[in-house]
Amino acid sequence: MVEVSRSILRIVNGCHSQPMWIAHAIAAGSGPDQNVRIAPGGFHDFPTPSHLSATRFWPKMGCDESGHNCAIGSSGGPGQSCQFNPVTGQEDYKNCAPPVDTKFEASFGENGAPCNPKTPGGVEMKGCDYVDISLVDGWTLPVKLDIQGDCRTATDQKVDVLDCEGLSLNSCPAAEHLTAAGFTADLRAINPKTHKVSGCYSPCSKLLDTKWSNQERSSGRRPEESEVSPYCCPTPPQTPESCRAGPITRTSFLKTVHEKCPGVYGYAYDDGTGLMRCSSATHYTVTFYCPADLPA
Structure with a gap:
């Protein structure tokens, strides 16, 4: 049947x-x-x-x-x-x-x-x-x-x-302090054709994705690198415990996710x-x- x-x-x-x-x-x-x-x-x-x-x-x-x-x-x-x-x-x-x-x-x-x-x-x-x-x-x-x-x-x-x-895309952090990576990032993804904010990067995506105008800080990076792994939390080198104690938990991005979208994961080992x-x-x-x- x-x-x-x-x-x-x-x-x-x-x-x-x-x-x-x-x-x-x-x-x-x-x-x-x-x-x-x-x-x-x-x-x-x-x-x-x-x-x-x-x-x-x-x-x-x-x-x-x-x-x-x-x-x-x-x-x-x-x-x-x-x-x-x-x-x-x-x-x-x-x-x-x-x-x-x-x-x-x-x-x-x-x-x-x-x-x-x-x-x-x-x-x-x-x-x-x-x-x-x-x-x-x-x-x-x-x-x-x-x-x-x-x-x-x-x-x-x-x-x-x-x-x-x-x-809201209006809530996307424009000055996210990525302390482990050593710079302040604009997480707003701006479409080069419309020139409008068309997405919001997570800290991990910002550090790895090279599309649109995001090549300068992300080109050639890997999730396992010491400047990236605290935000992407690959295992190894991160553990669930080290990820939850790391800088991703202190980001404006995660604060926004928890405030505007309660109960939804904002990073790999979120609670x-x-x-x-x-x-x-x-x-x-x-x-x-x-x-x-x-x-x-």
């Missing part, structure tokens, strides 16, 4: 003045509804069949009619025109936006199967979904996740909503809500809102 694909993920365009396009990745590929256009105030229901793993969904705005060449969100991924070099015919990410998108991430379990971690031996875990809102790389648009069902944190706290409506475990019957509504300054 062929399983009927369930659709428990609804993405809403909460910006009532402009359309929005949704890009997504499923492991190394994408589904049939890539770059789906959502009208102002509209929504799209994405299919979520059993065992759909490693999915990421992010919003794009100010795009052409095909959902490409966007003012916000053209950071690459499957089927995205910015990463294709027509001269060489090769994948080339240097023309993409920095990958600082506000993202909804999920791996979906088996439809109708139980999700019960209290059963010995983990034999009733096939029905578990694992979902999160990720700001570890930075953010673009405000977002809200409404949950209808049973979602719980690692400490078994029930979660019904993650509300990041107050997250926020993070990854949630949900039953397979849970429905998710992700609403992305207008940026502070609408793209041209």
Whole structure:
């Protein structure tokens, strides 16, 4: 018997003045509804069949009619025109936006199967979904996740909503003191075509990503370097304990994430809500809102 694909993920365009396009990745590929256009105030229901793993969904705005060449969100991924070099015919990410998108991430379990971690031996875990809102790389648009069902944190706290409506590009730190790296950074990602702030780097992304005009401090750097690892927290050389005691916890970026987006991870070993475990019957509504300054 062929399983009927369930659709428990609804993405809403909460910006009532402009359309929005949704890009997504499923492991190394994408589904049939890539770059789906959502009208102002509209929504799209994405299919979520059993065992759909490693999915990421992010919003794009100010795009052409095909959902490409966007003012916000053209950071690459499957089927995205910015990463294709027509001269060489090769994948080339240097023309993409920095990958600082506000993202909804999920791996979906088996439809109708139980999700019960209290059963010995983990034999009733096939029905578990694992979902999160990720700001570890930075953010673009405000977002809200409404949950209808049973979602719980690692400490078994029930979660019904993650509300990041107050997250604004106007709140992105313009003078972040990256003490371990020895300089003060402007975390605002300014689109060279629109000349508008189109994203906010996390400290880690600022130190590593070389797109747009961010080459001077990031070119050739690696996450393991002593000036970078306290912000990116690769293991090794960092441990969860050293990361939580390090300079990332004293950044304005993290303070903003915790104030405007309570419960959401702002760095690799943050103690926020993070990854949630949900039953397979849970429905998710992700609403992305207008940026502070609408793209041209």
